Amino acid sequence: xxxxxxxxxxxxxxxxxxxxxxxxxxxxxxxxxxxxxxxxxxxxxxxxxxxxxxxxxxxxxxxxxxxxxxxxxxxxxxxxxxxxxxxxxxxxxxxxxxxxxxxxxxxxxxxxxxxxxxxxxxxxxxxxxxxxxxxxxxxxxxxxxxxxxxxxxxxxxxxxxxxxxxxxxxxxxxxxxxxxxxxxxxxxxxxxxxxxxxxxxxxxxxxxxxxxxxxxxxxxxxxxxxxxxxxxxxxxxxxxxxxxxxxxxxxxxxxxxxxxxxxxxxxxxxxxxxxxxxxxxxxxxxxxxxxxxxxxxxxxxxxxxxxxxxxxxxxxxxxxxxxxxxxxxxxxxxxxxxxxxxxxxxxxxxxxxxxxxxxxxxxxxxxxxxxxxxxxxxxxxxxxxxxxxxxxxxxxxxxxxxxxxxxxxxxxxxxxxxxxxxxxxxxxxxxxxxxxxxxxxxxxxxxxxxxxxxxxxxxxxxxxxxxx
Ligand SMILES: [Zn+2]
Numbered sequence: 001x002x003x004x005x006x007x008x009x010x011x012x013x014x015x016x017x018x019x020x021x022x023x024x025x026x027x028x029x030x031x032x033x034x035x036x037x038x039x040x041x042x043x044x045x046x047x048x049x050x051x052x053x054x055x056x057x058x059x060x061x062x063x064x065x066x067x068x069x070x071x072x073x074x075x076x077x078x079x080x081x082x083x084x085x086x087x088x089x090x091x092x093x094x095x096x097x098x099x100x101x102x103x104x105x106x107x108x109x110x111x112x113x114x115x116x117x118x119x120x121x122x123x124x125x126x127x128x129x130x131x132x133x134x135x136x137x138x139x140x141x142x143x144x145x146x147x148x149x150x151x152x153x154x155x156x157x158x159x160x161x162x163x164x165x166x167x168x169x170x171x172x173x174x175x176x177x178x179x180x181x182x183x184x185x186x187x188x189x190x191x192x193x194x195x196x197x198x199x200x201x202x203x204x205x206x207x208x209x210x211x212x213x214x215x216x217x218x219x220x221x222x223x224x225x226x227x228x229x230x231x232x233x234x235x236x237x238x239x240x241x242x243x244x245x246x247x248x249x250x251x252x253x254x255x256x257x258x259x260x261x262x263x264x265x266x267x268x269x270x271x272x273x274x275x276x277x278x279x280x281x282x283x284x285x286x287x288x289x290x291x292x293x294x295x296x297x298x299x300x301x302x303x304x305x306x307x308x309x310x311x312x313x314x315x316x317x318x319x320x321x322x323x324x325x326x327x328x329x330x331x332x333x334x335x336x337x338x339x340x341x342x343x344x345x346x347x348x349x350x351x352x353x354x355x356x357x358x359x360x361x362x363x364x365x366x367x368x369x370x371x372x373x374x375x376x377x378x379x380x381x382x383x384x385x386x387x388x389x390x391x392x393x394x395x396x397x398x399x400x401x402x403x404x405x406x407x408x409x410x411x412x413x414x415x416x417x418x419x420x421x422x423x424x425x426x427x428x429x430x431x432x433x434x435x436x437x438x439x440x441x442x443x444x445x446x447x448x449x450x451x452x453x454x455x456x457x458x459x460x461x462x463x464x465x466x467x468x
């Protein structure tokens with residue numbers, strides 16, 4: 001079977017899928033299914049929804065848009081999937097290609113070496129002519145690679161030359177982008193619900209991160225909470241290569257609705273991010289600086305260490321300030337570490353929403369009653385400037401970390417709250433309208449589904465028209 005099932009989890013039962021298909025018929029009066037929406041690169045139009053039927057068919061040749069290859073007419077295309085323990089020889093054997101010259105070529109040709117990286121589940125295609133001679137071999141060894149922020153597929157192609165020899169080349173071209181939708185109601189766990197809806201694990205993780213400042217997915221979830229999500233996936237030859245970004249999301253927690261949409265502002269200096277549907281950034285702001293300081297005594301980056309006198313990367317920013325100056329947490333969070341660390345002296349690490357943490361070092365002392373696990377609000381005093389640890393004078397060493405990696409706290413990468421206005425807001429509203437439509441459509445489907453789940457399926461179908 002050519003179309004493998006989504007690798008994100010066990011296949012759910014047929015019932016809800018068939019049910020949703022029929023609901024969609026009711027709503028649109030056209031062939032429709034939930035779960036897959038036709039490709040729509042800029043998502044400014046509400047895409048039509050199509051029913052994808054799984055059929056067994058002969059392999060469609062992997063297209064190589066970057067190459068002008070001859071026509072495939074009259075060629076016999078065969079495809080075999082790599083299995084655990086396969087070798088190039090066993091693959092060629094199953095593909096019924098027996099050509100010692102080809103095998104020699106593959107062994108000797110440096111440009112063909114990716115064929116020796118066989119990944120179980122991936123496919124090799126060959127095309128032979130009427131005489132049974134190999135005309136080409138294609139192997140998409142990397143279906144979803146990140147390259148310059150783009151998702152690309154990488155493929156090895158071996159061609160028979162007119163002279164009867166072979167040549168090999170690697171090709172890279174954009175993966176096909178698809179827009180998918182998913183929805184569900186939480187019965188026991190978020191992952192249980194997203195899995196049942198066929199939403200990839202990685203997309204669920206993003207949902208948690210995007211709403212992390214509002215919903216604590218480990219404590220606040222209630223049975224009956226709902227999610228609706230629009231996300232992208234990248235496919236190679238009709239198969240999911242990797243899941244991409246969440247484009248729009250609605251989560252109803254305990255009766256309250258939270259929404260987010262991905263938007264890339266046109267304006268220079270503003271970076272893409274998640275916004276509420278009214279155009280305010282969903283990112284929690286961080287304070288630019290954690291204290292009133294007299295000067296920045298050392299910036300982020302390479303410098304001569306003042307005590308060790310060696311060149312090394314400085315992973316934070318040093319703010320010189322009189323001893324005892326209050327130091328404030330730059331955002332809401334939880335104290336992850338409080339105590340002494342080698343070199344850093346008295347140190348506090350605060351864990352914020354998402355993957356953000358901040359570190360404050362060389363403190364003279366800590367705020368009273370502050371301990372590991374304490375919750376702090378943005379601007380709360382957590383300690384006082386000192387020179388404990390490896391420090392030449394009183395200063396605060398401040399680090400900003402994303403997923404444990406330090407970035408320059410003065411750089412534009414740190415989430416400082418932004419909102420959109422003027423032309424940018426108009427552009428945003430247009431952008432949001434299509435997602436709003438999709439989320440509403442899902443909500444309607446969900447209402448129809450949930451309202452009738454515990455009754456007979458046949459009744460549910462009759463009711464779908466009324467659910468609008
Ligand atoms: Zn420092």
